[in-house]
Amino acid sequence: MSADANLRNAVGGLPSPEFDTSPTTLGTPLSEAKVAIVTTAGLKRSGEVELWQPGDGSYTVIPADARDLQLSHFSPNFDRSGIAADLNVVYPIDRLNELADAGVIGSVAERHLSFMGAQFDFASIIQDTAPRAAQELVDDDVDVVIFTPV
Amino acid sequence: MLANVFEQAGITTVNIGLVRGQLETSKPPRALYVEFPLGRPLGRPDDVELQTAVLTTALELTSRDDGPFIVDYPEVIAEEGDEPASCPMPPRHDPDLHPAIDEARGIRNAYQRNVDTTGRTLLGRVASPDVDGVVTLIEQVIRLESGERLDDIGWDSATAIAAGQDIRAYYEEAGLQLADNVVGARSLESWFYSATEAGQLIRRAQKVMKEQGTADDFVVQYILPGTQAR
Numbered sequence: 593m594s595a596d597a598n599l600r601n602a603v604g605g606l607p608s609p610e611f612d613t614s615p616t617t618l619g620t621p622l623s624e625a626k627v628a629i630v631t632t633a634g635l636k637r638s639g640e641v642e643l644w645q646p647g648d649g650s651y652t653v654i655p656a657d658a659r660d661l662q663l664s665h666f667s668p669n670f671d672r673s674g675i676a677a678d679l680n681v682v683y684p685i686d687r688l689n690e691l692a693d694a695g696v697i698g699s700v701a702e703r704h705l706s707f708m709g710a711q712f713d714f715a716s717i718i719q720d721t722a723p724r725a726a727q728e729l730v731d732d733d734v735d736v737v738i739f740t741p742v
Numbered sequence: 743m744l745a746n747v748f749e750q751a752g753i754t755t756v757n758i759g760l761v762r763g764q765l766e767t768s769k770p771p772r773a774l775y776v777e778f779p780l781g782r783p784l785g786r787p788d789d790v791e792l793q794t795a796v797l798t799t800a801l802e803l804t805s806r807d808d809g810p811f812i813v814d815y816p817e818v819i820a821e822e823g824d825e826p827a828s829c830p831m832p833p834r835h836d837p838d839l840h841p842a843i844d845e846a847r848g849i850r851n852a853y854q855r856n857v858d859t860t861g862r863t864l865l866g867r868v869a870s871p872d873v874d875g876v877v878t879l880i881e882q883v884i885r886l887e888s889g890e891r892l893d894d895i896g897w898d899s900a901t902a903i904a905a906g907q908d909i910r911a912y913y914e915e916a917g918l919q920l921a922d923n924v925v926g927a928r929s930l931e932s933w934f935y936s937a938t939e940a941g942q943l944i945r946r947a948q949k950v951m952k953e954q955g956t957a958d959d960f961v962v963q964y965i966l967p968g969t970q971a972r
Contacts, residue, residue, distance in 0.1 A: 595928060595969040596780050604763020609743055617754050622801055625754075630744065638866060645900050663864050663911075666903055668967040671781030671927040673914045676856075676864050678787030687784070687793050696798060707744065714743060722744050726751035736804050737748050738797070739757040739770070740783050 599669055609714045620698070625735035627692075628701035630725070632709035633675070633682045633742035634665030649717040651725045654704045656685065663742075665708050670742055682742050701734045709741060745770035756803045758783050758796070762812070771809035774800040777818040779927030785819060792817070819927075826933035829920035842880050842939040846909075847873060852916035859919075864911040867904045876912045879905045880940055887947040892957040899961050906944055906965040910934055913941065928969070935970040945970065 636652050638660040645666065654661065661683065663675055674681040685704070691697045705725050711717060729737065745755040749771055757770040760783050765773045776796060778785055785792040796815060803813060832848040834841070850873040857863050857871075869875030882905065885895045892902055914930040921930070935941040948966050951957040963971075 595967075599780055599968070600761050600763065604761050605767065606764070608764070608768035617749050617752055617807075620754075622804060625804070627801070630748070632744070638871075659862060661862070662867060663907075664867060664904075666900065666964060668903070668907055668910070668964060669780070669969070671779050671931060672864065672907070672911065673918065673925060673930040674779070674782040674787045674927060676862075676911065676915050677860065677918055677925075679862065680793050681782045681784045681787050684784050684793055684797050687790070687797050690790075690794065691797065691801070697801065718743065718747060722747035723751065725744075726748045726753060729748070729753060730751050734753055736754045736756070736801065737745075738800055739745055739755060741758065741760050742781055742783065 609718060620735045622697055622736070623695060624698040626699045626701055626733055627688060627697045627736045627738065628729050628732070628734045629683060629685065629688065629704040629740060630729075630737050631683050631704075631706045631740045631742070633663060633706060633740065634708035635661045635683060635706040636664040638662055640664075647711070647713050648708060649711055649713060649721045651705050651707045651721055653728065654683075654706060656700055656702050656704065659685075665742060675742075682740055684738075684740065698735070701729065701732055703728065703732055705729070743768055743770075745772075754804045756800045758800050759812075762814075765812050769810040772803045772806060773810070773812045774803060774815055775812050776815045779819060782819075782927055825929060826937050827917055827921040827925050827929040828923050829917050829930075829933055829937070830922060831920070831938075840880070840884060842884070842943045843877050845939045846876050846880055846912070849913070849916040849920065852919040853912055855919045856915040860915075863915060865908050865915065867908050868901050869905070869908050873912075876909055879909050880943065883909070883940075883943055883947050886956065887943060887950055889950055889954055889956060892951070892961060899958055902957065902961045903964045909940055909944065913938055931967060931970070935966070 688700050692700045748755050756772040759765040759775050762775045863871050865871045869879050913934045917930040952962045
């Protein structure tokens with residue numbers, strides 16, 4: 593079995609928190625929506641030298657014009673060369689700008705966020721960092737978030 | 743999980759997912775499953791057409807309110823194989839140097855060309871983002887290979903794992919310039935760990951740490967990709 597198939601099998605059945613409801617807010621039409629990216633790739637800006645430890649449910653804020661991003665995810669178990677060649681394979685900021693220019697979306701948010709995936713301490717994320725992260729984007733009048741993994 | 747919290751805050755969300763099983767258990771409101779190589783959720787690097795199509799497909803799901811649902815992206819990027827990339831390497835320059843250090847110095851121009859091309863580097867989490875920084879990390883790994891304990895060389899677990907990925911980043915970015923074939927997912931990873939002196943040094947150091955207990959299990963597990971720890 594190939595490397596990716598093995599990993600998909602290994603992590604595919606891991607437990608996840610249950611939510612009583614799965615809310616589906618119906619937002620602004622896409623052509624008017626402000627869109628932000630929230631990636632779980634563990635991106636940090638160059639110079640943010642603090643290492644991302646396993647179990648760290650914090651997040652970083654990425655200004656829309658920043659491209660000096662490093663892959664700080666602790667796990668070595670995914671391809672990194674694609675991200676080295678083209679940031680958009682995990683953080684599609686240039687594609688999002690093009691969609692805004694083309695009128696497909698309303699605008700691109702001023703700030704985007706990154707968490708690190710592969711988490712197990714769900715409670716602190718659900719009760720603390722995730723609501724704070726969401727509020728930051730609410731404060732920026734973001735309508736739509738696209739989540740990207742790694 | 744994150745998506746549900748963001749929706750409760752009033753933001754419409756859509757998830758791109760690389761592991762269908764995770765989407766099935768975490769049940770985000772709207773999900774697009776992409777069967778692409780792990781590490782490449784938007785598809786191939788520099789494939790603007792595909793990346794745009796994936797992003798647009800995901801964003802258009804925000805018009806639906808019948809979630810949780812999972813939509814499968816119709817295009818699959820088959821595993822491009824774990825075959826190592828073919829990267830012609832410069833000949834040994836200084837036989838008095840450790841082969842991994844001589845090798846790292848030999849590909850410095852390729853690394854720099856890639857930095858100049860992309861304007862970015864993933865190197866620099868625990869070393870300065872240049873050949874001298876990588877050489878200092880390699881010198882530390884040589885000490886680990888010789889049986890010194892992790893704390894004897896002044897590293898904690900997170901530093902050791904990040905150092906492994908820093909060395910890998912330097913080589914993979916040089917490899918993007920050196921490869922004479924199309925670089926699929928994991929082909930540079932396989933090249934680094936199987937065909938370079940530095941990659942094989944890390945493998946040997948991992949084996950020593952595992953067998954002699956000179957580092958904790960976390961380092962032993964994560965200083966190498968699981969696929970390479972055979």
